[in-house]
Amino acid sequence: AQRVTQPEKLLSVFKGAPVELKCNYSYSGSPELFWYVQYSRQRLQLLLRHISRESIKGFTADLNKGETSFHLKKPFAQEEDSAMYYCALSAQGGSEKLVFGKGTKLTVNP
Amino acid sequence: SQTIHQWPATLVQPVGSPLSLECTVEGTSNPNLYWYRQAAGRGLQLLFYSVGIGQISSEVPQNLSASRPQDRQFILSSKKLLLSDSGFYLCAWGDRAIGAFFGQGTRLTVV
Numbered sequence: 001a002q003r004v005t006q007p008e009k010l011l012s013v014f015k016g017a018p019v020e021l022k023c024n025y026s027y028s029g030s031p032e033l034f035w036y037v038q039y040s041r042q043r044l045q046l047l048l049r050h051i052s053r054e055s056i057k058g059f060t061a062d063l064n065k066g067e068t069s070f071h072l073k074k075p076f077a078q079e080e081d082s083a084m085y086y087c088a089l090s091a092q093g094g095s096e097k098l099v100f101g102k103g104t105k106l107t108v109n110p
Numbered sequence: 111s112q113t114i115h116q117w118p119a120t121l122v123q124p125v126g127s128p129l130s131l132e133c134t135v136e137g138t139s140n141p142n143l144y145w146y147r148q149a150a151g152r153g154l155q156l157l158f159y160s161v162g163i164g165q166i167s168s169e170v171p172q173n174l175s176a177s178r179p180q181d182r183q184f185i186l187s188s189k190k191l192l193l194s195d196s197g198f199y200l201c202a203w204g205d206r207a208i209g210a211f212f213g214q215g216t217r218l219t220v221v
Binding site: 006009032034036043044046049051086088090091096097098099100101102103 | 142144146148151152153154156159161167169200202204205206207208209210211212213214215
């Protein structure tokens, strides 16, 4: 079964500090992994996909198959990064399910 | 470009009444469609997904059902609402490679 765990419900950092939002997954096959962000009063939107190996708004995420992790990182947090972040997984070669973690609320303090 | 419409934005319904939430997608053909419920502290719970007309996979046994009468239309229904059905419901389209793209959501309050 596919499962996504985000161990931190809340994360608070100061502006300019590095930030890491943790995501661990459980899936026996090859996963497709995603990070989503929801800013206040906005719809949930895709932030980045591991397959694209992209950096969006200064955020990056690396898939670590050994540790089954896909942590989201940014070297210097900005106040506008304050939002709810969700990690999600789909099963490559499996069903079309897209399963989400419970989310981490990031607050960047001035 | 693709767009997704979901309505209504808010809904207040009495216990025992029926429910119908509709979602439509434009600008793409044969999308995968998803219904999620979002709750504080519980994240996004996948309720149903569909890979084609008439094909519905249910993830959580409950008081809800879903239907896909047309390629780009996805409907979430209930015959009799319960108080526990209150929540924020999200429709999305996408697939396992590109991820999901969400509608604005419906805030359902069952009273």
